[in-house]
Amino acid sequence: MHNFLDIAYFQNKFVPFKEANISIATHALHYGTGAFGGMRGIPNPENPNQILLFRLDRHCNRLSDSAKLLNYDLPADKIQHIIIDFVKKNKPSKSFYIRPFVYTSDLGIAPRLHKIEKDFFIYGLELGDYLPPEGISCRISSWYRQEDRSLPLRGKISGAYITSSLAKTEAVESGFDEAILMNTQGKVCEASGMNIFMVRNGKLITPGFNQDILEGITRDSVLTIAQDMGIETEERAIDKTELLIADEVFLSGTAAKVTPVKQIESYHLSTSRPITEKIKQKLIAITENQEPKYQEWVYTVDC
Ligand SMILES: Cc1ncc(COP(=O)(O)O)c(C=O)c1O
Known part of the structure; x- marks a missing residue:
């Protein structure tokens, strides 16, 4: 089981992770019409009051491009601001992974990307080695x-x-x-x-x-x-x-x-x-x- 960070960003606000839930009828769940990012952060080994994020700008640009492919206009600088606030609110004490996600959030059927509500959420989890580092x-x-x-x-x-x-x-x-x-x-x-x-x-x-x-x-x-x-x-x-x-x-x-x-x-x-x-x-x-x-x-x- 993962250790999720306490606070998530969901429906335009920061909420406890446990309260950030979606309906079983969510469009993206059925059609795979979402796109995600994945970036790592660590507490600064030199200063416990700082968090270091690796290549934040590139991750935000790629997510914005992914959103564009889903017919969703989500500027990279907007993503970046929200990620920074997300990190400040959680202040992780261990190596962690941020998972931002854009998706068709409408309830209802019919695969499409036009005329459909979309949304953006972020959650995070502590993450050490994903694969055995020795090989x-x-x-x-x-x-x-x-x-x-x-x-x-x-x-x-x-x-x-x-x-x-x-x-x-x-x-x-x-x-x-x-x-x-x-x-x-x-x-x-x-x-x-x-x-x-x-x-x-x-x-x-x-x-x-x-x-x-x-x-x-x-x-x-x-x-x-x-x-x-x-x-x-x-x-x-x-x-x-x-x-x-x-x-x-x-x-x-x-x-x-x-x-x-x-x-x-x-x-x-x-x-x-x-x-x-x-x-x-x-x-x-x-x-x-x-x-x-x-x-x-x-x-x-x-x-
Ligand atoms: C399919 C796929 N290829 C490659 C990568 C590596 O990309 P990055 O170095 O940006 O994490 C990822 C992870 O994001 C991936 O999901």
Whole structure:
């Protein structure tokens, strides 16, 4: 059971989390017509009266874009103000995760996005490691990531997560920790809620934006960090066999941070992962605001 933060934002006000409830007839529940964000925050290790939020602006922009795809005008700066108030009201004392959600809040049937009431809520929960940080095993999923021509993949649309859910359960129930999904072109795409990277011959490679991936904010951070470290990066289509013989593979995401992959199907990867480790440690230091060069990625909330 999760430890939810005490206060939620619901129907334009802050209320106790337990009182933020919706009807069983809510439109989005039936049609997957919602979109969410997911961002992490931590108490400042240097100052207990401050909360550090990682890449707040990017998360708010992506949620605003997701809302746009649902025919809902929700400006990023409005989301940002409410998230800051949400954090001040909760003042979390441990590492936490914020889940803002936009959705068709009308009661009633008929799938549509026009002429329908929409709303926005936020709740949060304490969150430590989402995946084992020492490394995981992955199954290549029999489910394929959707295509952008049938689902707006640049938004985090709730209905799209049926595929992630199928893939994750298939992987776990067959003895693996996580799923790697291919796209409909048969190229490596991403995991159930993370982007994927591999290292071959010192080069860091990840599927490009034209591969039906989610435009991950951690992915963007990893690419920038690697380039700043002088590591060559490439965004391109990746074949399954390249992954199996890669020098290093890791997943990136807000929940998973940087998680090394130890095994894919029956293929065991090297336990020496110099590039993964360097990037992982740098990212942790950045989120704790210990890297002046990346200070603009960390938003400080004074509580
Ligand atoms: C499907 C999917 N891919 C990738 C990611 C990683 O994105 P981010 O780094 O922005 O959390 C997520 C998580 O948000 C996701 O749900």
